[in-house]
Amino acid sequence: MKCTSKVASGIAPSATLAISALAKEMKANGIDVIGFGAGEPDFPTPTNIKVAAIKAIVEDKSHYTPSSGILPLKEAICDYLDKSFSLKYKPSQICVSSGAKHVIYLVLQVLLNPGDEVILPAPYWVTYAEAIKMAGGVPVIIETTEESRFKLSPEQLKAACTEKTKCIIMTNPSNPTGMLYSPDEVRALSKVISEEDLYVIDDEIYAFLTYSGDFLSFASVSEDMKERTIVVNGVSKTWAMTGWRIGFCAANAEISKALSNFTSHSTGNPSNAAQYAAVEAYAGEQLSAIMMRDEFIKRRRYFVDRVNAMDDVSCLEPDGAFYIFMNVKKTFGKTLSGVKIESSADFCKALLEKGLVATVPGNAFGADGYVRWSYATSMENIKEGLDRLEMFLKS
Secondary structure: OOOOOHHHHOOOOOHHHHHHHHHHHHHHOOOOOEEOOOOOOOOOOOHHHHHHHHHHHHOOOOOOOOOOOOHHHHHHHHHHHHHHHOOOOOHHHEEEEOOHHHHHHHHHHHHOOOOOEEEEEEOOOHHHHHHHHHOOOEEEEEEOOHHHOOOOOHHHHHHHOOOOEEEEEEEOOOOOOOOOOOHHHHHHHHHHHHHOOOEEEEEOOOOOOEOOOOOOOHHHOOHHHHHHEEEEEEOOOOOOOHHHOOEEEEOOHHHHHHHHHHHHOOOOOOOHHHHHHHHHHHHOOOHHHHHHHHHHHHHHHHHHHHHHOOOOOEOOOOOEOOEEEEEOHHHOOOEEOOEEOOOHHHHHHHHHHHHOEEOEEHHHHOOOOEEEEEOOOOHHHHHHHHHHHHHHHHO
C-alpha cells in the first residue's frame, strides 16, 4: 500500500531550507562551513518588538484569537499599507496567518480549482511551484533572461494566457534575483492582467528592502487592479522576525472571507503573542528596520564589486531584497577542485564540499546556470565566503 497521496508524492523539499540545514549540520560536526543559503536576516529582532511580546505573555494573552488575526494587528497593517503604499483596506480585508509562505499556500487553496493554470515567471522562489501543485493547479513557467534583468514582459504574459489561466504570481523585489519591476512595468503588466481577467498574487515581502528604483504595488495601479490583487507581506524580512511566523494578505471582500473560513478549519489563529509583537513591528518605531536596510545596501555594494572582479562568474546589481544571483555558466565544462562542473547543482555541491561555502543552485529557482547567495549575513562572513569562492575558482 502506498502511504502518501499523489499530491504529497509529487512535492519536492525546499532547496533553500535543505541547504541551510546541511550547513548547520556541518557546523555542528566541527566543519568550518559558511552558509549563504537561507533568506533570513542575521540581525536580532528589535528590542521594542520583543518587549511587546513579553508584555502580551505576562498579560495572559495566550488563548484563541479570531482565526484571521486580532483586530489591533489588522488595524496596524491597514495603517502601514496606507502610509507606506497609499493602499486603503478595511480590517475585514486583512487575513493574518503563520508567515507569508503559509499565506501564499492559503491563497492558492482558495483561488484554484483542479487544472487551473498559474503563470510563474522564472527565476521564481522555490515554494511557488510546489504550492501551486499542492492546490491542484498547474504551474506555467515563463523563462526570463539576464538581458531583461530577469523580468517578464507584457508580451510574454499575453502569450502564456489560456482559457485555463487563473492568476499570476509576482514577487517585487524578486527572490532570487533582487530585481524590481518599475512603476511603468507594473502598469504594463497590469493592463494584460486586466484584459485577460486574471488575479495577481503580489508577494511584497521585500518591498521595504528596496534600494534603487521606485516600488509600486499592483493594487495601487487602479481600482480594478486592487480587486484583482492579493497583496502578500509579513514581518519576517523587514524586522528580522522569520521565526515569529506572522504574514498577512490584503484582498477583496470575497477572497478575504473565504481565507478566513479556510483558516478557521485548518490552522486556526497564528501565535497570540507573536501577533502582538507584530502590532509593535508595524506601529512602533522604525529606526532598527532602517538601520538593517542601510547595512544590506553596504553588503550589496561589496558583494557585487567582488563577484564582478572574479573570472568566470558575474552578477547584476540587485534593486532590493538581499540576494545575489550569480551567473556561473562559464564554469560549465571546467574542472574545479577536481570536480567536473556541468550544472549549477554541480557548482554548489563542489563549492560546499571543497570550498566550505553553502549556496543554492539556480535550478531550484527554475534557472540553471546561476547560483543564489544571500547577503543576509555578517560582512565578516561575506568577505571570507568570497575569498573562498575566489580560491575555488582559481583551483
